[in-house]
Amino acid sequence: MASSRRLGAPDAKNRAVLLDATERLLLEEGYAAVSSRRVAAAAGLKPQLVHYYFRSMDELFMAVLQRRSEEALRYQAEALASPQPLWALWEFSTELEPSSLTMELVGLASQRKTIRAEIARYADQFRRDQLEVVSDLVRRYEVDTDEFSAGALVVIMTGVSRIIMMEKALGMSTGHDDALALVERHIERLEGPRDVSLRPS
Amino acid sequence: MASSRRLGAPDAKNRAVLLDATERLLLEEGYAAVSSRRVAAAAGLKPQLVHYYFRSMDELFMAVLQRRSEEALRYQAEALASPQPLWALWEFSTELEPSSLTMELVGLASQRKTIRAEIARYADQFRRDQLEVVSDLVRRYEVDTDEFSAGALVVIMTGVSRIIMMEKALGMSTGHDDALALVERHIERLEGPRDVSLRPS
């Protein structure tokens, strides 16, 4: 029995404004600071509007998650289509803002199971897309896949960058430059030096 | 001016019971599910007791953080004193429960700055202790430190395991075995095969 409450249109302007405000709040104050009243305040709108456009807070979070994930999937696909996919993937995964937002949503996931399921779905999609390209790549680069399998490469590349982001958020930095350099040396060995002229907008 | 409210003794039995209950709640339901009333319920005690032993929720979380961190620091020191410090550190950092608790506290840190500062302090201490031992170790093992610096080793070893924990918590597993095997191959190259008889209790 879905509630029959009247909801706002998906393409209404203020719906997007609310989504933007939610993202800002997530980034600046963390997910526990996100309430309907706070989102509305950050958007300069009345609190009831949140419930007018979203049946529940869960639905609001899901909308943020979906909007951002779909965009990031397209962005990652572009990166993977580059002539230097490993470098592009590396730069993609070391971007600060998207990965901070991801971390907040992962935090949310620990309490809201609908969100957890959706995050897992997207995370798997990201990894599948990465693996598809990198599997071909290790063959093309004639990598010793007993030593560096596509799976290991992908997990370690994206993992190291994410961990370093998290530590930086706490104010840590020891060992980061060394770890980044190590990964980059390996990428360079496989793919040659990064051609900066290839960097996407 | 600190409030002059009368507080319970630090060694009172029920204070520890409350700390235990808080840890359980953090692990099982995530930090946003931890409130004074819930902690008390989980401990089988009255809610006011929480405020009797802890001036604020922040102080409660700090107490949990400190108790666990001090214990983990001692545990890590033991690991680092092993004849196979890399293996021991690796096993230490792949333990599920402590690192889940850590993740919850890190989540908390994004909102409570006193907690963030304290977490950062402990995290730095962990890393310093690791670096001290591993710096000597790479010299002893005659590692090419241009390729594998102590800092990079430590960041990547502890980072990869933590990332894999987080992904597992979401239900992901692709690439994990490969990544773990890659790290373990490198450890084995440096330190020989893990001597299981050395494993601590």
Added chain:
DNA sequence: GACCGTGCTGAGCGGTCGCACAGCGTCGAT
């Protein structure tokens, strides 16, 4: 001019939260 879809809002309900405070009973020291 009637009707309807749509954006929006004032008012409010039932709930949980952190935290405070005054005071109870018990027990060991004086």
Added chain:
DNA sequence: ATCGACGCTGTGCGACCGCTCAGCACGGTC
């Protein structure tokens, strides 16, 4: 016998939470 320290609790305040509902304003259609 008195007293203070200590463990504990009944009561309650003010804030914020998610969410609902009835209804207003307005523009387009018939």
